Amino acid sequence: MTNKLYSIGGGQMAEAIIRAVIKNKVFDKSDITVNDISDARRTLLENSYGIATSENLSNDDLAAADIIMIAVRPQDDLSSIAKKIKQSDTKAAIVSIVAGVTIDKLEHLLDIKDVALARIIPNTLTDTGFGYTGASLNDHIEKEQVDAFFKGFGKVEYIPEELIDTFTGYAVAGPNYVYNFYKDLCNAGVLAGLNRELANKLALENLKGAAAMLEQTGKHPSELLDINNSAGGVGINAQYELDNSDFSAGIQRAVMAAVRTTKELGK
Ligand SMILES: NC(=O)C1=CN([C@@H]2O[C@H](COP(=O)(O)OP(=O)(O)OC[C@H]3O[C@@H](n4cnc5c(N)ncnc54)[C@H](O)[C@@H]3O)[C@@H](O)[C@H]2O)C=CC1
Ligand SMILES: O=C(O)[C@@H]1CCC=N1
Structure with a gap:
């Protein structure tokens, strides 16, 4: 896979995903960029994995990405992040790992016509090969756009969105x-x-x-x-x-x- 992955948020969960996809050769480290507002997180990710990081969201990076992963917390500024994604005119598939935030809400925030969107809830067992990610897709994304990425950090179960909160509280926790x-x-x-x-x-x-x-x-x-x-x-x-x-x-x-x-x- 030669696609480019761009992660907005480089916290614990994004790091676990990135570590696994590099180890499993789904992405090369040179094809991964992480945007994070924390200096400490950017330094740690650069030093530990040799990936690029950025303090600010740049149009060029967003436009060049094949997959944009939103990996901030539900309480963070999702609205500004969504606006910047829209402004970039990116054609990337958007993958949100944000617990609880619905596809409907994400589509509304992104406000991009026919945006290709996946809402997933990854499991922290990424280093072990165990643990299911729960994934729900909107009507504009093909499974093939994201399946290899998801399998790069464990197993994946595609589920209707109404089950994803239950999946989170039961399987991810x-x-x-x-x-x-x-x-x-x-x-x-x-x-x-x-x-x-x-x-x-x-x-x-x-x-x-x-x-x-x-x-x-x-x-x-x-x-x-x-x-x-x-x-x-x-x-x-x-x-x-x-x-x-x-x-x-x-x-x-x-x-x-x-x-x-x-x-x-x-x-
Ligand atoms: N930790 C877990 O077990 C799991 C977490 N999740 C979801 O993953 C998401 C992230 O969780 P964690 O990694 O545990 O949290 P975390 O707090 O470790 O990471 C969040 C990161 O986002 C960065 N950030 C905050 N606002 C930002 C902004 N505007 N732009 C760029 N970066 C920003 C923070 O500096 C931080 O590094 C959450 O939405 C959570 O619901 C999903 C499944 C499991
Ligand atoms: O406790 C948390 O924030 C994460 C999200 C889902 C499971 N654990």
Whole structure:
């Protein structure tokens, strides 16, 4: 792929995407430019990845791009950014990674006739090859314009836009729930008397192994729990305490809060 990628915003998520697409040879570093208002971010991106950066949005850069990625936060000045994109007369496909902001709102802000637009929600697992990006396309973009780019930083699931906030709170915030579970499991091991290193190692192995069991067997977790919990035994006693706690509802409330916040941020 020899296209040019121009990212407006070079924060944590843009950096993770850029690192992956360079590593996976979807873009050459010489074909990537990042515009960011932060001196510190521009310096870090130049030094770490050898890509070009710019402090201001230039018409020439925007016009030369094949893909323009909007990677600022929902609270940032999207309106001025959209105006500058329009002024450049660019023919680039616009890809927004901004959580919560709808295609309708983006089309309205950009005010470009038949603009080719994708709203995506990338996953932070970009370095691992795991993690789905959720992508919704408007009526003027061809999947082929962006598919290779999206696959350059993980897996992609094309979904109707009405699902994208749910996808964000559930799947994109998903590693957070797992990190929390891992943290608490490790602490439980330390509480029970294992040293930190051993507790962490055993918990990580179990996370990977349990995921592999779910994937390989295709069984519902309740079936696997039935195998593991012998009558009157260790597992069923642990199960009783989990069932008697806020464990299930806590996870479900957290996901619902994440979905709700995604919707609120986009307003
Ligand atoms: N961090 C995450 O896990 C995920 C983030 N996102 C979305 O990605 C977007 C960026 O998130 P992060 O990278 O985490 O935030 P961040 O705060 O690390 O990055 C935002 C960057 O935009 C720059 N910026 C702000 N206003 C600007 C402007 N007018 N012109 C140019 N640059 C400007 C800031 O200096 C900063 O470097 C957000 O909209 C977020 O919803 C989407 C999926 C996951
Ligand atoms: O918390 C955040 O801002 C990002 C956006 C979606 C998931 N995490």
